[in-house]
Amino acid sequence: MFYEQVENKVILKKIGSFDIEQTLECGQCFRFYKIAKHNYIVIAKKRVLNIVQNEDEIIFYPTSIKEFENLWIDYFDLKRDYDIIKQRLAKIDKYLFNAVKFAPGIRILNQDPWECLISFIISQNKQIPHIKKIVENISKRFGRPISSIENKEYYTFPTVEKLMLATEEDIRECKAGFRAPYIIDACIKIKNGEVNLENLKDLSYEKAKKELMKIKGVGPKIADCVLLFSIGKREAFPVDVWVKRVMEYFYFNQNVQLKDIQNFAKKYFGELAGYAQQYLFYYARELKLGK
């Protein structure tokens, strides 16, 4: 990896396994906008970041070397060697070999746990464009404006304290529907310390999952998403309808129960389960496998 600053841009070169489209569109985050092919805007870390991917470089702006090192290297998981992860996965079987080859540029982001939690609470029974819209509504209404680009204003995701002030009715007005009380419950339990997002990193995967599931509206799938995408628990294996479909299609040849898939993934993928999940999910959804 090599990077340099040119004016207000950081230009990243010699980075393997990083495709901005695959990374953002693989369903792990909701606060991004496609501006053009290979050009995205990402809202994270209380900032608006433009990303342009060219043949052999990726340009980030506005930012600086210092900010890039402090925030974005971690956010995009750039220090990790995905070539090794992909090699190990590809050796497991032909399905993973193909899934990895299909989207070799996926990286698992390290997002903010709070925003990630609320976003995935919203995600149940929703399609991605809806989820993005609701998260945007909440940010517009309760977050702070960051900056405006081409007449579009971008907002931070609200803090726990700020969202605490919202009533269930307020949140329903953001189109969250029946999830509104779940969001209120998350605010309360995090604010009063019943659930501590800061500590989750230090807990085992199982304990951290139980901790998250104390919140109403958080079941195994959502807990796994939060653990994988914001707590760094790469052994988490979120099973949503797409993953269920692709796992049944490749490995079971029949309908099976959620817990069968969980047990299988744990044994079969081990500590790489989370990565396997991302490659398989993207592969399945893009090709509509098993549907």
Add this chain to the structure above:
DNA sequence: GCCCAGGCACTCA
């Protein structure tokens, strides 16, 4: 107009 979507809580056997 009906159906369904990246689950979950709730109810009832």
Add this chain to the structure above:
DNA sequence: TGAGTGCCTGGG
């Protein structure tokens, strides 16, 4: 303990 059902809402 396990299966069945309802849920806001918007797009196909």
